[in-house]
Amino acid sequence: MAFSKLLAASLLASLLFLHLVHAAHQSEYTEAEGSLLQKIDCNGSCVARCRLSSRPKLCKRACGTCCRRCNCVPPGTAGNQEKCPCYASLTTHGGKRKCP
Numbered sequence: 001m002a003f004s005k006l007l008a009a010s011l012l013a014s015l016l017f018l019h020l021v022h023a024a025h026q027s028e029y030t031e032a033e034g035s036l037l038q039k040i041d042c043n044g045s046c047v048a049r050c051r052l053s054s055r056p057k058l059c060k061r062a063c064g065t066c067c068r069r070c071n072c073v074p075p076g077t078a079g080n081q082e083k084c085p086c087y088a089s090l091t092t093h094g095g096k097r098k099c100p
Contacts, residue, residue, distance in 0.1 A: 042067035050100060052077045059100045066090050066099035 042064050050059035067073050070086035078100075081088035090098040 040067065040071055040073070042073070045073035049073055049077060053100065062098060063100050 046060045046063035046067060049063050050056050053059035063073060066087050069090065070084060072084035072087050074080040074083045074087060081099075087099050088097070092098050
């Protein structure tokens, strides 16, 4: 009986140790990956993208959401969505394109 409790306790301690090691390794990987990706200036990019829009506030809000998710805004004031596939793939609940 004492042996089974000792075995269970050592197994639990080993699993906890492995979990902590995995979590530390995962956070190091995430930090390294995050430093490789350059964040773009979403506000500036969306101002440029929406400058000719008839509803600039709505355009900037939608563009900002898309930019934060994709870290990309297509060049120009319209079109060019093939330059940023993630941006072009986002849709509303109604199935329309979300990003201007």
